[in-house]
Amino acid sequence: MYVAVKGGETAINNAHKLLADRRRGDRDVAALTLSQIKEQLSLAVDRVMAEGSLYDRDLAALSIKQARGDIIEAVFLLRAYRTTLPRFGYSLPVDTGEMKIERRISATYKDLPGGQMLGPTFDYTHRLLDPELVEDEAAGEPETREPDAGHTQRVSYILANEGLIEGDGKNGHGAEVPGDITRTPTEFPMNRDERLQSLSRGDEGFLLSLAYSTQRGYARSHPFVGEIRIGEVDVEIEVPELGFSVPVGRVQVTECQMVNQFQGSAKVPPQFTRGYGLVFGQLERKAMAMSLCDRALRARELGEDIVAPAQDEEFVIAHADNVQATGFVEHLKLPHYVDFQAELGIVRQMRREYAERNDAVSEMIKEAAE
Amino acid sequence: MNIQADYNFAYLDEQTKRMIRRAILKAIAIPGYQVPFSSREMPMPYGWGTGGVQVTASIIGPDDVLKVIDQGADDTTNAVSIRAFFAKVARVQTTTHTGEATIIQTRHRIPEEQLREGQTLVYQVPIPEPLRFLEPRETETRKMHALEEYGLMHVKLYEDIATHGHIATTYAYPVKVEGRYVMDPSPTPKFDNPKMHMSEALQLFGAGREKRIYAIPPFTDVVSLDFDDHPFEVQKFDKPCAICGAEAVYLDEVILDDRGKRMFVCSDTDNCESRQAAGHRGELSGMEAAQ
Numbered sequence: 001m002y003v004a005v006k007g008g009e010t011a012i013n014n015a016h017k018l019l020a021d022r023r024r025g026d027r028d029v030a031a032l033t034l035s036q037i038k039e040q041l042s043l044a045v046d047r048v049m050a051e052g053s054l055y056d057r058d059l060a061a062l063s064i065k066q067a068r069g070d071i072i073e074a075v076f077l078l079r080a081y082r083t084t085l086p087r088f089g090y091s092l093p094v095d096t097g098e099m100k101i102e103r104r105i106s107a108t109y110k111d112l113p114g115g116q117m118l119g120p121t122f123d124y125t126h127r128l129l130d131p132e133l134v135e136d137e138a139a140g141e142p143e144t145r146e147p148d149a150g151h152t153q154r155v156s157y158i159l160a161n162e163g164l165i166e167g168d169g170k171n172g173h174g175a176e177v178p179g180d181i182t183r184t185p186t187e188f189p190m191n192r193d194e195r196l197q198s199l200s201r202g203d204e205g206f207l208l209s210l211a212y213s214t215q216r217g218y219a220r221s222h223p224f225v226g227e228i229r230i231g232e233v234d235v236e237i238e239v240p241e242l243g244f245s246v247p248v249g250r251v252q253v254t255e256c257q258m259v260n261q262f263q264g265s266a267k268v269p270p271q272f273t274r275g276y277g278l279v280f281g282q283l284e285r286k287a288m289a290m291s292l293c294d295r296a297l298r299a300r301e302l303g304e305d306i307v308a309p310a311q312d313e314e315f316v317i318a319h320a321d322n323v324q325a326t327g328f329v330e331h332l333k334l335p336h337y338v339d340f341q342a343e344l345g346i347v348r349q350m351r352r353e354y355a356e357r358n359d360a361v362s363e364m365i366k367e368a369a370e
Numbered sequence: 371m372n373i374q375a376d377y378n379f380a381y382l383d384e385q386t387k388r389m390i391r392r393a394i395l396k397a398i399a400i401p402g403y404q405v406p407f408s409s410r411e412m413p414m415p416y417g418w419g420t421g422g423v424q425v426t427a428s429i430i431g432p433d434d435v436l437k438v439i440d441q442g443a444d445d446t447t448n449a450v451s452i453r454a455f456f457a458k459v460a461r462v463q464t465t466t467h468t469g470e471a472t473i474i475q476t477r478h479r480i481p482e483e484q485l486r487e488g489q490t491l492v493y494q495v496p497i498p499e500p501l502r503f504l505e506p507r508e509t510e511t512r513k514m515h516a517l518e519e520y521g522l523m524h525v526k527l528y529e530d531i532a533t534h535g536h537i538a539t540t541y542a543y544p545v546k547v548e549g550r551y552v553m554d555p556s557p558t559p560k561f562d563n564p565k566m567h568m569s570e571a572l573q574l575f576g577a578g579r580e581k582r583i584y585a586i587p588p589f590t591d592v593v594s595l596d597f598d599d600h601p602f603e604v605q606k607f608d609k610p611c612a613i614c615g616a617e618a619v620y621l622d623e624v625i626l627d628d629r630g631k632r633m634f635v636c637s638d639t640d641n642c643e644s645r646q647a648a649g650h651r652g653e654l655s656g657m658e659a660a661q
Contacts, residue, residue, distance in 0.1 A: 008450040076415065083411040084377065185406035185581040188509050314507055324416050324579045328496070331417025334448055338441045338478045338637055341623055342540035342559040345605055350534055 023068045037061040046252075046281025047071060051322060052078030053182070053201045055251050055280050072203075076323045083182070090178055092236045092245055096255045096278075097151050099231040103282075106155050107225040108259060114152035119230060120282075155227040156257050156274065165259065165272040188314050189300070195317060199293055200279050202320030204286045210310040211292035218308035219296045222261035223275065230254045230282050254279050256287035260295050265303055273302065380427040380460040386410060390428035390583070394574060397585035402547030403515070404498050409581040419452060420578030422475050422494035429490065429574070430456065430473060435463045437471035442479035442620065442637035449477070466640050478541075480562040482619050482641040485571035487588065493556045495577040498584060500544045500554035520552050523595065531600055540605070546593045547586060560594065561604045561620045567592040611636045612654035614645035 024031065038045055038061045048060040052075045060078060067073035103119025106112055118124075159165035169192070179194040190198070199207065214221055232252050236245040256277035264270035275295025277287035296310040309315055319325060378384065393407035412420040430436065436456050440449040444466040452475060453464050465471050468483040477494040485491060501511045504522045514520070523544055530538045543560035547553045555563060556575060566573060566586060573586040586592060596602035610617045612633040619641065621634040633654055636642035646655070 008445050008447040009454070012447055012451060012454075076411075079411040080413045084383070086383070183408050185408050187406065314509065318508075323411065327416025327418065327420075328579055329417075330415065331496070334418065334477075335441050335446055336478070336557075337622055338559055338620070339541040339557050341621070341637075342561070342605060344623065346538055346540045350538070353535060 023066070032065055034058060034061040034065065037064050043282060044069075044071060044074075046283050047204060047286070048074045048078055050280040050283055050286060051075040051201050051203065052082060054078050054082040072322050072326050076326070079323055087180075087183065089237060090180075091248070092238060094233045094235060094251075094253070096229065096233055096253070097154055097157075099152065099229055099233050099253075099255075100250075101152055101229055101231040103231070104152065104227065104229040105225070106227045108155060108227075109158075112153075112155065112158065121284075152229075154229075154257065155259070159226070159259070159272060163271065166262075166274060186317070188317075190313060190317060192294075192298075192301075195297060195313065196276065196278070196290075196294060198317045198320060199277075199290045202290070202317075203322035203325065204283070204289065206320050206322070206325075207289040207293050208285060210296070210316060211289035213308065214292050214296050214310045219299065219311045221275070221292070221295050223292060223295065224259045225288070226257040226259040226274075228254065228256045228284060228287065230284065252281055254281065254283050254287040256284070256291040258288070258291035258295055262302065273298070377459055379432075380430050380456065381413070382410065382424065382427045387428040390424055393583045394425065394428065394585065397574070397583050398572070398587050400551075401586055401590050402551030402553040402584060404577075404582040404584045406581055407583050409578045412578065414451070414455070416579040417496065418448060419475070419477055419494035421576030421580075421583070422477070422492050422578075423452060423455070423576075424578060425492050425574050425576035425583065426456065426473060426475050427460075429492075430460055430462060432460070432462065434472045435465050435470055437465050437468065437474045437640075438476075439474065439479060439481070439638075439640075440477040441622075442481075443639040445639065467644070468638075468640050478557055478559075479620070479637060480558055480565045482616075482636075482638045483644075484565075485569055487570040489571040491569075491571050491573045493558075493573065493575045495554070495556045495575045495580075495582070498554055498575065498577040498580050498582040500542075500552050515551060518550070520546075523552060524597075527595060527597070531597070537596070537600065537602075543602075544595050546595060548591050549593075552595070553584060553586075559605060559620060560602075563592070563594045563602070564604065607634060609634050610652060611642060611645075612652040614642045614650045614655070615652040616642065616645055616650070 038057050041061075041064065044064055045057055045060045048064055048071060049055055049057070052060065052063070054060070056078075059081065060074070063074040063077035064071070066077060101114075101117060103121060104114065104117045106116065156165055160167065179191055179197070181194050181197045213219070215223075230252070232250045234247045235249050235251055236247050238245045254277075258275035258277070260273045260275055262271055262273040273295065275291035275293075275298070277290035277294065279286050279290065293310060293316060296308070297313050297316060299306050299311040300313070304311070306312060380387075382390070390407055393405045397403065397405045409421065409424060412423055414420060414423065426436070436453065437444065438449045438453040438456075440446040443449065444453075456462055457464050468474065468481040468485070471489065473490050473492060474481065474485075475492040475494065480491065499508070499511050501514055501523065504526055505511050505514065514522070527537050527539070530536070539560065541559045542554055542557045543563055544552050545555055545563060545566065555566060568589055568591070569586070570588050572588055575584045577583070594602040605620070607621045609621075611619060611621060613635050616636055620637045622637045624633050624635055626632055635652075
């Protein structure tokens with residue numbers, strides 16, 4: 001009834017109360033602690049930090065708890081908090097060559113300086129449900145060894161020594177000032193630094209599917225995993241008063257260097273090109289998908305034909321953000337009855353006109369027959 | 371863990387407000403032109419009016435009186451939610467009366483009561499680009515605006531006439547602002563388009579997800595696109611409002627039972643209530659009172 005649309009305020013308050021109740025669930029079950037989420041759902045925490053563009057395990061864990069495990073909702077909570085923070089500046093480029101490596105693999109070499117290190121991977125597990133995990137099982141102590149001190153050469157440098165692969169390139173702004181997609185409105189075409197930022201916070205599922213599409217022939221780029229490495233890197237900022245850089249902390253990142261074929265052009269001899277992925281936390285799938293998408297999106301720069309969705313910058317970047325996507329898709333559940341009324345009116349009018357036309361036609365046929 | 375619990379007046383920090391005000395000033399200087407701005411994530415989802423909320427947050431002061439409507443009504447859930455948001459973060463006075471408000475944030479309607487000088491109407495905009503459904507690429511549509519190349523839009527309207535005998539766009543009906551930019555009035559029914567023309571109030575449009583702000587300054591020429599032989603016309607309703615008897619206002623259709631019984635009532639709840647208070651009655655107002 002007409003009166004039913006009233007009382008929105010009470011309805012909202014009651015909905016919030018019920019939500020809080022459902023989030024907590026059965027009171028006889030102990031409440032989740034943030035450290036449980038941080039320690040035991042750490043890959044979910046990583047994903048929320050990566051797509052929320054905020055490296056803070058505590059807040060990511062809190063947002064996962066508050067969102068009842070809905071990852072996109074958790075990303076949104078973190079983003080909405082992040083946007084209120086002041087920006088002090090930007091760090092120096094992190095040196096992933098100096099990474100404290102926990103996992104590092106290359107698919108292009110059997111062995112290489114620094115070695116292959118599987119690290120904590122699902123890769124060779126058999127996906128059999130483990131009944132021992134039903135209870136609080138005792139996990140054994142892992143094998144560890146002292147990390148190699150210092151630099152572990154990146155595969156891209158090995159190839160670069162022979163000139164076989166393109167260099168690191170420059171950022172598109174001339175001076176060494178990185179763009180910031182959170183402070184400047186999106187404009188197409190984008191520079192690669194801004195594009196990489198967008199991909200790094202983009203939705204894992206969306207980028208995964210696009211990356212998959214390139215492997216199935218929609219913008220094939222003959223990719224090889226030059227290297228994936230996961231570990232902690234120092235973040236340093238330059239302090240003008242001091243005249244040198246100081247570390248402000250360490251973050252765990254996953255870096256993927258994809259090596260792709262390139263036939264060469266009139267100006268450039270044949271060489272390998274690169275697709276790059278870098279994300280917060282241990283997110284190998286995301287880093288790999290990102291590097292495939294990055295490579296596909298370089299089609300224009302490399303003079304390749306743009307024939308597939310993954311190569312289309314406006315299409316990919318404008319739709320990769322899951323906070324934006326979920327907002328706009330879900331806003332359809334807000335009331336639209338004013339617009340719908342307008343549409344009802346026109347459809348009724350058009351049906352009336354249709355019926356009148358048909359009547360007129362059958363009248364004519366009747367007259368012609370008589 | 372240190373989470374800042376207190377927010378700045380009207381939520382946004384002053385630097386962000388300054389950035390948005392600059393965009394608003396540019397938008398006012400170039401009526402109908404979509405100004406890119408670096409929209410922030412807001413504590414409500416994209417699609418819930420984040421653009422309008424950012425515009426309101428940037429222009430609101432402690433002395434302002436805020437009204438928020440959605441579908442013309444003050445009591446729809448999202449209007450309630452946004453009003454509560456500003457009451458909380460800006461502690462401003464709120465109202466449901468159009469005449470009392472200095473800022474009115476709206477989704478999908480323009481109030482029936484004529485707005486006056488000094489009032490600002492803030493629209494929540496989902497897709498600011500009127501050409502978007504004709505050309506999905508931003509790089510192309512910006513070029514089309516720059517070159518004033520609006521032929522495609524006229525072809526679309528013409529095709530409507532060729533197919534249906536009349537223009538079949540009923541809401542988000544495109545307008546031309548001050549003889550230059552074709553603009554999307556946001557998904558208001560075309561019924562409201564004439565109210566934008568030469569309005570005494572300032573009209574600001576915020577699209578958060580799409581990161582665009584545009585404006586119609588007071589006393590600006592706003593013309594709904596049409597053809598000489600198919601002039602623009604607004605929706606007409608067969609009956610007046612069943613509750614207050616108002617004519618020439620926009621009505622909502624309310625289904626009364628499962629046998630097709632329905633009534634038409636004012637979409638603008640404030641206007642309807644003011645009329646009832648002034649003694650106006652519609653054919654079903656007795657029934658409404660009886661419930």
